[in-house]
Amino acid sequence: MEIIFLLIVVSLVLLGLIAWGFLWAVSAGQFEDLEAQGRAILMDEDEPPP
Amino acid sequence: MFARDGAVAVNQRPPLRADAANGTLARCYHCDDEAIDSALTQAAQGAPRYFCCPGCLAATETIEALGLAPYYRQREGTASRPLGLAERDAALALFNDPILTRDCVQSHDNGERTVRLLLEGLRCAACAWLIEQRLGRVEGVVSVRVDFAHAQAFVRWDPARLALPAVLDAVWALGYRAWPFDPLQQQEQLRRERVDCMRRFGIAALCAMQVMMVASAFYFDAGPLAADEQRRWLEGLNLLTTLPVVLWCAVPFYRGAWRALRHRLAGMDLPVSVGILLGFAGSLWHFLSGVGPTYFDSVTMFVSLLLGARYVDLRGQELSAVQLGRLHQVQPVLVRRLEDDSNGTQEQQVLMQRLQPGDRVRVLPGEWLAVDGVVLAGCSSVDEHVLTGESRPVSKTPGARVLQGSVNLDSPLILQVTAVGREAFAARMAAAVAEAARRRPPVAALAARVAVWFTGGVLLLALATALFYAFATHLPWLPATVAVLVISCPCALSLATPAALAAATDGLLARGVALLRGPALETLADVTHVVFDKTGTLTLGQPALVRTVCAATSQPSDVLTLAAALAAHSEHPLARALMAAAPEGTRPIAEAPLATPGAGLVATVDGARCLLGSRRYAQTTFPALQLPSAALPLQEVCLIRNGEWLAFFYLADVLRPEARAVVDTLRASGLRLAIFSGDRAPVVAALGAELGITDARAGLLPAEKAAAIAALQATGAKVAVVGEGVNDAPMLAGAAVSFALANATEQARLAADFSCMTPGLTPIAASFQLARRARRVLWQNLAWALGYNLLALPLAVCGWVQPWGAALCMSLSSLAVTINAQRLRRTDAPDRR
Structure with a gap:
């Protein structure tokens, strides 16, 4: 029975953390352009300027 | 004044012919155009690269020097050909004048500035990457973000080290074009609304998942877990996680419902709010009294699905607004202002924004009028059809009023400016638009009307249930009533309607x-x-060839080919119509053309002196000519060779x-x-x-x-x-x-x-x-959702359906509704009436 109090507290803390992370991501503009990150991976900039 | 496209010649290139059967045609490495000039060849590892013009060669060199060569491997389309250095300078120097971009450029406290650019020529994600990298490496640029979905770039730069034309030139040199632009107010508003909706949706979805996780334990509740105390604690947790959803996430629905109530309009938000609040209030009552089930899972899921649908809708609206915003890009429009000084009258090219009422400007034939004005000198005809609907050119003599947006056709006009910018006729029309919009009938959205009937029915059903339980049984009336409300309302309203509408919009x-x-x-x-x-x-709004009258000695197709050869040297709408009507194939070349703007032109074709133009022009050029009278009361062009008439062409605005x-x-x-x-x-x-x-x-x-x-x-x-x-x-x-x-x-x-x-x-x-199809699908969806609920409800109440079975049925029902809506996206199916 006691375990349920721990579970409730843990889930509320987790939920709060995830919600905070999500709100931060929205205000930081992480969702503004969902294609940019995908293409950035394909474009390797390893070639040094000659 | 220049053509409507702006002051800069568009780098048009002829469509590539597919006749490269020999396969040896060299292709430009940058733009894939035909590379004819062998001097522009770059030795590279492997095969040599060919280029069509110095601009493309320079673009490739820039890209490689910056280590951006992956662009060529990743791009999905070819690039456009960049303009030459001199042309770019001429076009972009105008942006040194701050009056042009005062609405687009934002200044920051530390002196840096931000401009929003509209990009043209983006083909694929690689283009956006290339522009972002190129701009990021320009000395003086502080930060860059390229938004591929909206074809926009946000550039922040330091004006002490870099001028705006140089920023633009970095993009232009690669073959793209960038224009500063002033986003519509509406677009900013929609963006804020969408971000707000995303926040609420994310939180609602998170909470819904948490609530569902706990609630699913109750679905499969087999006994031991139902120990009352544990159950109460877990329901308390659910209540806590539902609170932010009901008190914050769902607020836009309450606001909409309140507005609808105040204006006595039927809206979707009203039944939605009733559903949310009743479901929550009922669950809260059950929780506090300790009797009956709670529906926190249904309430949170309902809110998050609705917010998801609203988000999709707002994103679509924002994309549409961006499309509209493209019309607000700032392109320099030059006008020829006449100024008096000691040496007489001088003509000077100035930006349209610099004009004041009372200035005098000269407008050449073929040019677009950037101002409202009164004709001071010159006689011409102008095309005003976008302004008045008049399909024929209107003749203008000194004293006549001319309007911004019309096109001068025949000969130069000197105007006195009466209104510019926001005061001009086309802008004043905006006031009439606003006035008419106020008289627009209120929109009674179909979904809203259906929702009202639907909710009305559900409320009646709930009332009947409550009365039945209160008077005919000894059971408590609240649980069954809330069950009816909660189970029947959400699915239909949150999925059936938005799914159909979203699919129809995409269709x-x-x-x-x-x-x-x-x-x-x-x-x-x-x-x-x-x-x-x-x-x-x-x-069509432009003249097209209606009839050709030939002299006895000539063939219709021959005279049209000859006319098109001459017309190729003119920008007049009638000339362009003749070009469009001429048969495909090779045309003779008209040499040494001598044009009289608005009247016609004379040129030599295969050694014969030919004339294409108005009847009056023909009579003045060849006074001895005998011409038949006009066959039709339409706009007329005549073709003359070696002093004999060959044909008359009659043109009109056709269906x-x-x-x-x-x-x-x-x-x-x-x-x-x-x-x-x-x-x-x-x-x-x-x-x-x-x-x-x-x-x-x-x-x-x-x-x-x-x-x-x-x-x-x-x-x-x-x-x-x-x-x-x-x-x-x-x-x-x-x-x-x-x-x-x-x-x-x-x-x-x-x-x-x-x-x-x-x-x-x-x-x-x-x-x-x-x-019409969308409306049918909407009714089908609502009927299905309601029918399913009417069937499932009594079974569930009587305890004939196991919880897992109910969950499965609920999901299948939602799926059926969504799939039915997807039919509207199909374009291959014939649209039945």
Whole structure:
């Protein structure tokens, strides 16, 4: 029975953390352009300027 | 004044011919055009690379020097050819004048500035990457973000180290074009709304998942877990996680419901709010009293699904607004201002924004009028059809008024400026648009009306249940009542309607129509009357060859080929119409052309002296010439070779080729049709007779058109208007539903609900059919959702359905509703009436 109090507290803390992370991501503009990150991976900039 | 496209020649290139059968044709490494000049070859590892022009060579060199070569491997389309250095300088130097970009550039406290650029020529994600990298490496640029979805770039730079033209030039040098632009207020507003909706949706979805996780344990509750105390604690947790959803996430629905109540309008938000609040209040009551089930899972899921649907809708609206915002890009428009000084009158090119009322400007033939004014000197005719609907050129003599947006056709005019910018005629039309929009009938969205009936039914059912339990049984009445409310309302309203509407919007887009105002789609299915503009809407809005009269010695196809050879040297609309009418194939070359603007031209073709132009011009050039009288009362062009007439061409503004089919389809589906035009009565009557439209009104001013629509709507008709010109804008704004065609002016687009992207009238007929299909699908979805609930409810109440079975049925029901809606996206299925 006691375990349920721990579970409730843990889930509320987790939920709060995830919600905070999500709100931060929205205000930081992480969702503004969902294609940019995908293409950035394909474009390797390893070639040094000659 | 330059052509409407702006001061800069567009880097047009002829379409590549597919006749490179020998396969040895060298292709430009950068733009894939034919590379003819062998001097522009770059030795590289492997094969040598060829280039079509120094601009492309420079672009490739820049890209490689910056280590951006992966662009060439990743791109999915070819690049455009960049303009040469001198051309770019000429075009971009104008941006040194801050008056041009004062609305687009934002200054920061530390002196840095931000500009929003609209990008042209983006083909794929690699292009966006290339531009972002290139700009990021320009000395003086602080930060860059390229938004591929909206084709925009946000650049922050330090003006002490870098001028705006240099920023633009970095993009132009690669073959793209970037224009500073001033986003519409509406677009910013929509962006804020969408971000806000995303926050609420994310939180609601998170909480819904948490609540569902706990609630699913109750679904499969087998006994031991049901120990009352544990259950109460877990339900308490659910109550806590539901609170932010009900108190914060769902607030937009409450606001909408309150607004609807205050204005006595039926809206979706009202039943939605009732559902949320009753479900929550009932669950809270059950929790506090310790009797009966709680529905926190249903409430949170309901809110998050609805917010998800709202998010998709807002994103679509924002994309449409961006499309509209493209019209607000800032391009330099130069005008020829006349200035008096000690040496007499000088002509100077200045930016349009620098003009003041009272200035004098000169407008050459073929140029677009950037101001309203009065003719001081010169006689010419101007094309005003986008402003007034008049299909024939209007002649202007000293003292006549001319309007911004018209095109000078014949000879130079000197104007005195009477109004510029916001004061000009086209801008003043915006006031008439706003006035007409105020008189627009209130939109009673179909989904909202259905929702009201639906909620009414559910509320009655709930009331009946409550009464039955209260008076006919000894059981508590609240649990069953809340069960009826919660189980029947959410699924239908949160999925059945938005899924159908979202799918229909996408289906419209696939048919080339952008929906700019959401509720219009539902109103479209109820339309009883369709009113068309004439010039540019039912007709092409530009002259086309109607008839050719040949001399006995010549063949029609030969004279057209010869006429096209001469017409190739002219920009006059009649010349372009002749070019379009000429048969494909090789044409003789007209040498040494000598043109008299607005009258005609003389050139040598195969050693013979030929003339193409007006009758008067022919008579003055060859006074001895004997010409027959005009065969038709239309615009006339004559062709003369070696002093003998070969042919007369008669041109007029003709019906769009698809107009008859579209009009017939609309009439067959039971719609009443009308034409409201600003053109002369005989032309409009003839066109009406040709299309079988009896209600054809002519000579209407823009405000009269809007008044006629209002009068029609006052009789109870639901009117859809189709138009394109500035003069149609008030009528478009005042109608219940309105379409702006692909060739529409900015004013018309801003006033309309639907903006066509596919040219012509075909998208109109398709939209009507799709709207009706959407309504059918909507009813099917609601019937299914309601029917399922009516069936499932009593079974569940009687305990005949196991919880896992109920969950499965619920999911299948939602799936069926969503899949049914997807049918609207299909474009291959024939649109039935």
